[in-house]
Amino acid sequence: MQYLHTMVRVSDLDASLHFYRDLLGMEEVSRQENEKGRFTLVFLAAPKDRERAEEDQTPMLELTHNWDPEEYGSGRNFGHLAYRVADIYALCEKLQDNGVTINRPPRDGHMAFVKSPDGISIELLQVGENLAPKEPWASMENTGSW
Numbered sequence: 001m002q003y004l005h006t007m008v009r010v011s012d013l014d015a016s017l018h019f020y021r022d023l024l025g026m027e028e029v030s031r032q033e034n035e036k037g038r039f040t041l042v043f044l045a046a047p048k049d050r051e052r053a054e055e056d057q058t059p060m061l062e063l064t065h066n067w068d069p070e071e072y073g074s075g076r077n078f079g080h081l082a083y084r085v086a087d088i089y090a091l092c093e094k095l096q097d098n099g100v101t102i103n104r105p106p107r108d109g110h111m112a113f114v115k116s117p118d119g120i121s122i123e124l125l126q127v128g129e130n131l132a133p134k135e136p137w138a139s140m141e142n143t144g145s146w
């Protein structure tokens with residue numbers, strides 16, 4: 001058995017692509033428009049996973065956009081998507097500057113949590129050693145839950 005992808009349903013495909021692609025830095029690998037089923041699938045990969053995803057269809061994130069609006073419940077049983085990042089402070093600053101709430105700030109230079117436009121929790125983990133504590137992150141409080 002081999003892990004392939006995680007699928008999340010998104011209410012607004014443009015907003016989700018802006019978040020996952022433009023802000024988080026993921027890359028679109030492929031997409032499928034299904035006229036009969038009235039949905040679009042967009043497969044994304046993190047830059048370091050892109051070559052493998054092209055060749056082996058893994059690991060990827062599959063965004064499913066149903067053209068007809070649906071209510072997606074809280075799905076509390078789903079936890080988060082986790083990504084390793086090169087500079088957690090720089091990424092959190094970029095996300096915050098673009099209106100994303102940093103629910104769990106990277107106080108320790110190691111871990112942060114943010115949420116997608118649909119409320120999917122995203123864990124960001126610093127590559128290698130934790131970064132040195134840095135304001136404003138070092139003294140920021142958590143914002144709600146994740």
Ligand SMILES: C[C@@H](O)C(=O)SC[C@H](NC(=O)CC[C@H](N)C(=O)O)C(=O)NCC(=O)O
Pocket residue numbers: 007009037039041062064066
């Ligand atoms: C391409 C492959 O990775 C898929 O996951 S297709 C699975 C298929 N998806 C859909 O039909 C998308 C639209 C549907 N209305 C939905 O919201 O899922 C499917 O079987 N989905 C059912 C599921 O539970 O994932």
Ligand code: NI
Pocket residue numbers: 005007062
């Ligand atoms: Ni799938």
